[in-house]
Amino acid sequence: MQSFLNLLVFLLMMAFLSNDALAVYWIDEINQEPENYQLTKADKTSVPVTIYKTLEHGDCIEVIGVKAKLWIASDSSPKEMLSRDGVSNKCIKEEKPASIRSSSLTEWAGRWLTNRIHATTSRTVVSLITRGEEGKGITIPLATQGGLRMVSGRRSLYISWQGGKQPFSVRMASEGSLKTVFERRNITDRQLEVDSVFLNEGIYHVEISDAMGMTAQNLHVVSPGEMPFPRLESYGSASSRDQLAVVGAVRLASQGNGWAFEAYQTAADLAPRYQPAKILQKSLENGDIPLPMPE
Structure with missing residues (x-):
């Protein structure tokens, strides 16, 4: 019975991850507290920056802290670093749908780490x-x-x-x-x-x-x-x-x-x-x- 339950969980997780492949970019690393960054949605509202936050079409993220750095990751391109010393902002233009997992397991873990x-x-x-x-x-x-x-x-x-x-x-x-x-x-x-x-x-x-x-x-x-x-x-x-x-x-x-x-x-x-x-x-x-x- 336990083996069957483990298999069921595994299959559900694989389905979960196939959806996650639709995510274009996510915040992979930050080296300072969230107030050192600003994330603005397409409708101009601001939302908190957290590790593993999925970035959607129209999102613009900016590093505002002097010593702060932020890394954006993607499955389709090399990891990018933003900082005040170099490129400090990025706006997402891809129009692919974001992952449903971004609001559950991954973002839960990311919030815990960010805190x-x-x-x-x-x-x-x-x-x-x-x-x-x-x-x-x-x-x-x-x-x-x-x-x-x-x-x-x-x-x-x-x-x-x-x-x-x-x-x-x-x-x-x-x-x-x-x-x-x-x-x-x-x-x-x-x-x-x-x-x-x-x-x-x-x-x-x-x-x-x-x-x-x-x-x-x-x-x-x-x-x-x-x-x-x-x-x-x-x-x-x-x-x-x-x-x-x-x-x-x-x-x-x-x-x-x-x-x-x-x-x-x-x-x-x-x-x-x-x-x-x-x-x-x-x-x-x-x-x-x-x-x-x-x-």
């Missing part, structure tokens, strides 16, 4: 949080919504934590045999990337320690079929693939039961080159996990 831009890009806020962490014990905010859960296979593994005093040590061992999967010492950051580790299905113990103490958390590694819904796939541009990967990760993080950890893997993997993924990564690291999408 966290300040908290995840402010250097002052980040530095204050980092300095304050040293007086606290080690915690794993990613585990606050049902522990840690991810899909099995060979892949990079990303872990983050808060509190404690550097240097840190991280060890992961399988529950049954207590065999060490990996161990890292003298870590100076509160995050770790382990390249190309193979994880079978099962339970693993993750231990993070410093000179003062240690915290441990179980990691449940499950088959891909246990995910609440199939991954969103795109056969369009690289921008479309990145967008759908982050949208799917936001949605997955909202499911509870430890799935924020799997969503974090996607976000951390894309974060070095894709701003929305970095926003999601930093939010999850702080325990800011999305609630489920409203019905």
